[in-house]
Amino acid sequence: MTTDKLAIRGGLTRRQVFLLSGGAALAGAMGLPAFAQDAARAGGVLKVVAPSNPSSLDPATGGSGFDHSFLWTIYDTLVEWDYDTLLPRPGLAQWAFPDPRTMVLDIAPDVLFHDGTPLDAEAVKFNLERGRDDERSNIKADLVNVETVTVTGPLQVTLGLKSPDSALPAILSDRAGMMVSPASIAEHGANSNRNPVGCGPWKFVSWTDNDRIVVTRNETYRHASRPSLDGIEFVIIPETATGLRSVTSGGNDMIYQVPARLKPALDRASSVQQFVAPTLACVKFYLNYGRAPFDNLKVRQALNFAIDREAFVAAALAGVGEPAAMLLPKAHWAYDASLVDLYPYDPDRARALLAEAGHADGLELNLGGYNDQDQVLRSEIMQAQLEKAGFKPRFTRGTLPEISAQFYGAEKKFDALLSLWTGRPDPSMTYESLFGAGSYYNAGRTADPALTELLARSREVEAMEDRARAFADVQRNVMENALTVPIAFQYEVSGLSRGFDGYQPNLLGKPRFDAIHLV
Amino acid sequence: MSLSRNGRAIRRRLVQTVPVVILATFIVFALLKLVPGDVAVTLAGDNASEQRIAEIRALYGLDRPFLVQYLGWLGNAVQGDLSRSLLSSEAVRDSIARAFPNTLLLVVMALVLALVIGIPLGVIAASRRDGWLDRAFMAFASVGVAVPNFWLGMLLVSTFALRLNWFPATGAVPLSVDPGSALAHAFLPALALAAGGVAEVMRQLRASLVEILSSQHVRTLHAKGLSPAAILWRHGLKNVSVNLLTVIGLLFNRLLAATVVVEAVFAIPGMGGLVVNAALNRDFPVVQGVVLVMVLVVVAVNLLTDILYSTFDPRVR
């Protein structure tokens, strides 16, 4: 990774330098939002409709892929990324690899947490060790490769790694890199979930369950001219149609993660502007390939051939999405076009494969699905398609936490789970989490040694082209072995009232509100 | 009317309510506990080891014997401590304090609408007994009782909120924050809820009034030349007020139970939404707390209705 040579120590970020030098247009070309500089348009409270209650507002203890939009308002991360490609960029810190097993973080000066305590090397060390070691931490796997964390200067931390890890910068743009005030952890202890203190653009005010989360401007934010909004009010409405109605009728200002099938309603609302953009969110079947029937390669391949991905995109996503041939979408820097035709839609071939595997009379499948409206719709489409290909699928539905726990946890109740992978900043995180031996999201808990080696290689090389090639190998191994059944990528569909502007979607599909301003 | 006898009856009723309340919460607790499926697994979240799950079970007292858990909860509840939600750690008392006013506003508004619409219609129907107006109103009442109120809610939202924009489509605003907006938000859902109530009020009123109209006293008044309408308004309603009170009491409780689905249609953060969410997610403390409050309300309203009925109805001894 090249070190950003521009002086963060001087108090200017690369972004600010660019903007001051008239680089706003350049910023857009770089996949960054053009932050409004005009103070006259500052202010306003944005009422955002959120589809679910967060699991926790403490980044280390939460578990849902949907928490990030709440968390990013309160916490800044050590590393940030380009909105369009997710390439990592310096955030609260710059990083460098003096040698493959050492990572040096240089922390931006004069950054204060919302409680007034400073973000210094000790605070960063506290956070990283907490993420790795604390019993309540859910991100241990992200930091398992970090052996030592040493303070080597008032604003410098050095990490000793067990093995070379070029994925670490991207990892530090996710939960593991969200900096929490050590003083607040000391004060709140186990109640940190509901008392978040970070150094982000807004600070926490209140959280009433399944109802509202309120954040207000951080007056001491490290970027002087940001944020533009005085505050954000998240209104939690799980029923997406109802939530959309509240925005089109003017009650709320913004809604994200609008299911594509509701896009026509958004099209008709003249007071709301639409944003449609690709994301990493992949609708897929998670397979338990540690036991029958999916321990048989032919059965897994049959499932891949049985799915008409184009029809799924048309019916379930109203055409707003793309079929998935692997776990990365077209826009991603590690996308590999050679895998696209591996599993065309071919129910006859699926039937033949099932017969070869000994299931000529059909194969009963015990599938898990969630009970919210979109998941129900998708499971119905899947059921019809699978039945045509010789399977006998039966869905058991329940709430997301319950069914997930039943599939991934000790019970191992289902053969497969129809769900969504929200995506990770670095592809290695995705493949590790889904197919690594002993990983939670790998229900079978077993891994092909060849795959493990390929994954390790992707973390050893630094240059992006080399990494892309390493990932191509990983993806080929995963798809030829049909370890999973990717179906389609969701596109982000968001609506913003015309009283506001400046929103820019990102490839991760988890909205950030930093650049939104009043019109 | 014997006061001491009434007092004894009332005291007896009061005493009877205690086991009823306890039994109700016990039944719900038992049912939720019978459920296969472990809330500890859900709480532990992703990546949880068996040890972590066991820790959580111990942390929330989920591994203690069933009766111990229940009595523990009951002991706390009696002192006003309704414990915390398992999933969000919010105090149940706070969740209920937030949700109950929204539901109450809805129910009271529905009740008022039922009376404001139902009473005049009932009076008119009784005064024009067996005429075409009476028959039309009674047919309307039959429909009102049969219509699914969440469907009515859907129709109302579709027409008045989405197409005409006269009312907001979703949500609720607390009365204390903005009374005008609160009433605007509650109007359509209350109307949907009130349909069955209007029908009930209409019918009960008409039946009681018809009975009175044919009584001797009224026939004398009629012979003296007073019109049926005047008789009804001046003498009839006074006598039916008792019946009306009992109807109101019963209606209140039925509406309370019926708000659940209507709240879902209109995305109102009330008791219904709270308890459905909690039950689906096996969040025991919240379900227990909400059930306790609702049972107390229902029992109190029933008691009040009985007391008023026995106090004011001269026929009851």
Added chain:
Amino acid sequence: MSAPAPAALPPSLPRLVLNWLRQDKRGALGLGFLLLLALISVLAPWIAPYSPTEQDFSAIFAPPSADHWLGADDLGRDTLSRLIDGGRASLYASFLAVGISALIGVPVGLIAGYLGGWVDEMISRVIDSFLSFPAIVLAIAVTGALGIGLTNGMIAVGIVFAPQLARLVRARTLVVRNELYVDSVRCFGAPTPQILWRHVLPNTIQPVIVQITLLLAAALLAEASLSFLGLGIQPPDASWGSMLARAYQNMEIAPEQMYPPGIMILLTALAFNLLGESLREALDPTMKGH
């Protein structure tokens, strides 16, 4: 108080029924509609134009047309076929729920009313408890225990309705118990179960029949509510309640899908109610006017 009715109905039952239907239009209307509905439900596999679960992505949200008389839903499934199939599910659901409530409620009410004393006190308190908390919570709790699905949901509804029926049966039993007729039989030393079955039950049956008919309407609405909340019938099967839920989600895109299932629920509940009221008047002329 009128003289106790004889335990057995008069022999000319068919004629009684015909007379009743001829006199009371409501009863005829209600019964006729329900019989028609039952007929359609039985003939469903032959008269429905499509399979209720057949998806057709080219017909998503199709408006009413010659191909799809009532249009199609969000997966291109024919609404009319689903409506007919849904009718079967909804009717089955109502009868199941009421059957269970009768199975539980009638014996409980009989026992409480006949035995009296502390048995009655205890049972009455339990009944009061069940009646005092929101029915939906009980339904959710029971479906949670038994598993989500139409049958389990309706068992839950049956359990919820049982106390109402028990209370009614108990009240009638109290009255009947004290009638001379029964006392005289008891004096002859007949065993209690025989007394309950042969003498008490037939005399309580009339208001019970009426109440059952009215409960059928309530059960229908309860099924619709449960399915609306996602707790009743499971996709891809249809019931009127689940069709309403889908229509609600797609309200802006295809509002006309709200009408077929809603109207059917309304008409069927109305039919049950009309039948019940008509029966009430026919079986006990002194209760006319309310």
